[in-house]
Amino acid sequence: GNSVTQMEGPVTLSEEAFLTINCTYTATGYPSLFWYVQYPGEGLQLLLKATKADDKGSNKGFEATYRKETISFHLEKGSVQVSDSAVYFCALRQQGGSEKLVFGKGTKLTVNP
């Protein structure tokens, strides 16, 4: 079945450091790929998405590129801020069929001043 594997956390960085959170997936066909973010005490909210191979999703300085050849959707940001501290979830949704949204286990990011 479909699955998402993302790097284990927690990740601790200093402000202005470069961030990469790895995400790989298993799916048939061409799923849509997402990154969601969860701030403390809140629900998840969409950070960015990509719906086909080679698409780049971007938002708030974060980017991720849908790589079909490496079945990956790694999240990157060039300079993190304290306000980026949160839990980040990679997710996929297979088009057609059950339309279920499948999540990775999440990566907790802490950014120190």
Added chain:
Amino acid sequence: NAGVTQTPKFRVLKTGQSMTLLCAQDMNHEYMYWYRQDPGMGLRLIHYSVGEGTTAKGEVPDGYNVSRLKKQNFLLGLESAAPSQTSVYFCASRYQGVGTEAFFGQGTRLTVV
């Protein structure tokens, strides 16, 4: 502009008691989902619905029932609560379509003692 509203936000149950969690969305979304979030496990899908009057099982459906009698509401029931159901429960909804964003509620923290 309420979005997705979950009721209640917190609850403590005794083993064997029953309860219903309510999810309401005001965006006229077709799809609705119930997830549970546990430490180190990410989000796991319990049940979902692709339209009014329809429901389907997700990854971890045992011990839960759902109903979607109205398009805007998705109810999650626990008939006989167990300590293993202690978790944070999230509801989400979205429009039908490729790459559509899922909107999440704020979560319900349930403790079964």
